[in-house]
Amino acid sequence: MTRLPKYERVVSTLTWVGLCGLIIMVTITVANVVGRIFGFPVPGTLEMIEFLGAITISAVLAYTTVMEGHVAVDLVVGRFPVKAQRAVGFLSGIIGSLMMLLIGYKTVIIGMRAWADGGKSDILKIPSTPILFFVALCFLITAMGFFVTGVRSLLGDDRK
Amino acid sequence: MSNLAVGTIGVILMVLLLVSKIPIGLVMALVGFAGFAYLVSPNAALEMMASTCYGTMADYGLTVIPLFILMGEFASNSGITKELYATSNKWMGHIPGGLAIATIWACAGFAAVCGSSVASAATMGTVTIPEMKKYCYAPPLRTACVVAGGTLGILVPPSVGFIIYGIITNTSIGKLFVAGIIPGILLASMFTIIIYAQVRINPSLAPEATAKVSFIKKLSSLKGSIDMLIVFIFVMGGLFVGFFTPTEAGAMGAFFTLALSLVRRRINFKGITKSLFSTASTTGMIFLITIGAMVFSRFLALSTLPTEVAKWVGNLSLSPVIILIIMLLMYLILGCILDTLAMILLTIPIFFPVITTLGFDQLWFGVLVVIMAEVGLITPPIGMNVYVIAGVAKDVPLGTIFKGSYPFALIMLGFVGLIIVFPSIATFLPAFMK
Numbered sequence: 001m002t003r004l005p006k007y008e009r010v011v012s013t014l015t016w017v018g019l020c021g022l023i024i025m026v027t028i029t030v031a032n033v034v035g036r037i038f039g040f041p042v043p044g045t046l047e048m049i050e051f052l053g054a055i056t057i058s059a060v061l062a063y064t065t066v067m068e069g070h071v072a073v074d075l076v077v078g079r080f081p082v083k084a085q086r087a088v089g090f091l092s093g094i095i096g097s098l099m100m101l102l103i104g105y106k107t108v109i110i111g112m113r114a115w116a117d118g119g120k121s122d123i124l125k126i127p128s129t130p131i132l133f134f135v136a137l138c139f140l141i142t143a144m145g146f147f148v149t150g151v152r153s154l155l156g157d158d159r160k
Numbered sequence: 161m162s163n164l165a166v167g168t169i170g171v172i173l174m175v176l177l178l179v180s181k182i183p184i185g186l187v188m189a190l191v192g193f194a195g196f197a198y199l200v201s202p203n204a205a206l207e208m209m210a211s212t213c214y215g216t217m218a219d220y221g222l223t224v225i226p227l228f229i230l231m232g233e234f235a236s237n238s239g240i241t242k243e244l245y246a247t248s249n250k251w252m253g254h255i256p257g258g259l260a261i262a263t264i265w266a267c268a269g270f271a272a273v274c275g276s277s278v279a280s281a282a283t284m285g286t287v288t289i290p291e292m293k294k295y296c297y298a299p300p301l302r303t304a305c306v307v308a309g310g311t312l313g314i315l316v317p318p319s320v321g322f323i324i325y326g327i328i329t330n331t332s333i334g335k336l337f338v339a340g341i342i343p344g345i346l347l348a349s350m351f352t353i354i355i356y357a358q359v360r361i362n363p364s365l366a367p368e369a370t371a372k373v374s375f376i377k378k379l380s381s382l383k384g385s386i387d388m389l390i391v392f393i394f395v396m397g398g399l400f401v402g403f404f405t406p407t408e409a410g411a412m413g414a415f416f417t418l419a420l421s422l423v424r425r426r427i428n429f430k431g432i433t434k435s436l437f438s439t440a441s442t443t444g445m446i447f448l449i450t451i452g453a454m455v456f457s458r459f460l461a462l463s464t465l466p467t468e469v470a471k472w473v474g475n476l477s478l479s480p481v482i483i484l485i486i487m488l489l490m491y492l493i494l495g496c497i498l499d500t501l502a503m504i505l506l507t508i509p510i511f512f513p514v515i516t517t518l519g520f521d522q523l524w525f526g527v528l529v530v531i532m533a534e535v536g537l538i539t540p541p542i543g544m545n546v547y548v549i550a551g552v553a554k555d556v557p558l559g560t561i562f563k564g565s566y567p568f569a570l571i572m573l574g575f576v577g578l579i580i581v582f583p584s585i586a587t588f589l590p591a592f593m594k
Contacts, residue, residue, distance in 0.1 A: 096183065
């Protein structure tokens, strides 16, 4: 548990990366709208926003996870004895962690395939592989987040 | 086992797992993945799940969600809620139950820059409940009016509910936003009438009305809320005339809300950071549910369940309106266990083919779905808005808040009936759009 704050620093850094993506998204879109009025739209806005969307959203997933901000219904489990609730919380964390690991692993494979195929965006020719690798990294960090929240739940150390 | 049987088992399994405290998004993704793996292969299911995740996150249409959340957060952290409340109070304070009525209109005003009901209730609750308590408003009324007013958050545009509905059904998000304006104003008016009627019937709910404020003072009170009105007209106007896409409207809205707040010195660096991190948390929450629902709907589509349900319902000898009412009642039941977004994401892939088969207007149905999802926010046992307000008004028991919310829930159901009878309430404004 002593290493937990270090992990949270990783998540915090990742969240800042995502938030920077969001700020850039706002800036590019506003520049495009204003530029369009004067006949100079920003070329490739749509594909930049799509890539930035992937970066932003994947980067903030881990933050929501460690803050235990995901929506869950505890209508039934909430009535269980405390120990059973902790066990369910741990199981939930493990399931989340495994799923994120699987998605992260497959996203790496998709990224490698895109690299081999030379996958690039249509207008700006941005290679999709680095973005896919970043998204995969975010999934792996989110997997750790689910694992940590599961362990926290088992130890009765929930944030909520 | 037939695909249809696997689809049906998948739906049942998912409903069972939903109450297991596992995050809703994970449950949907897990069942969707397992079902797809059974019907095709584990490798294909993994490929589908990973590509759906990336596709959802990199979907241009869905990027509107963090942008509108950011706009609402900037507005919330700039202290606009206090100004809105003060303005509403100047205009409504002299009516019996005036502070509660002012709360409803302040909520409607805040909903115009915030797309989430829970966020609207939480933000407005912290400002309005202490004020109403000071003036001795009865606990059920002072809490329930915020619970109900908060629900306007996903009806008055911008609305996360409409965005999600629009993406799944391929309906214009701009038109959905505009379709929510008249119902939002009408519902706020109906909430006003029910508060007035309650106070008239039971004067112990609220103190004597305050003295009437002069028209000049009323007009000058608009100064504090004018910024948000400008942003709303700018964003919705741009969407209405087709100048913006919803994503552009979200970005422009966020940018101008921040710019105006900075110019008026209403927000500092701490407020900006808080807005950004709140946006991160809410975005992560919404997208896990959205990704899960997308994975689950891929499995559902493969199982042919939605099309079979649509065919079956189409062959029923029931009138289309009865089928519609049955579907809407399903929302009332689902609202007992699910949150708004999950409910919309889960039901629409099944209900929407039925709606198109029956020939109903998809904008109109979108408005009905969003209002029904709102009813779920204020009814037991899940009623998210009630729980949020219970956290703000710690001296009021949960049961009292639920009890106070029932008249509002009934009004909302009556309002759904009104929109069924008069669809133009929802479809009138969008008809003028390009």
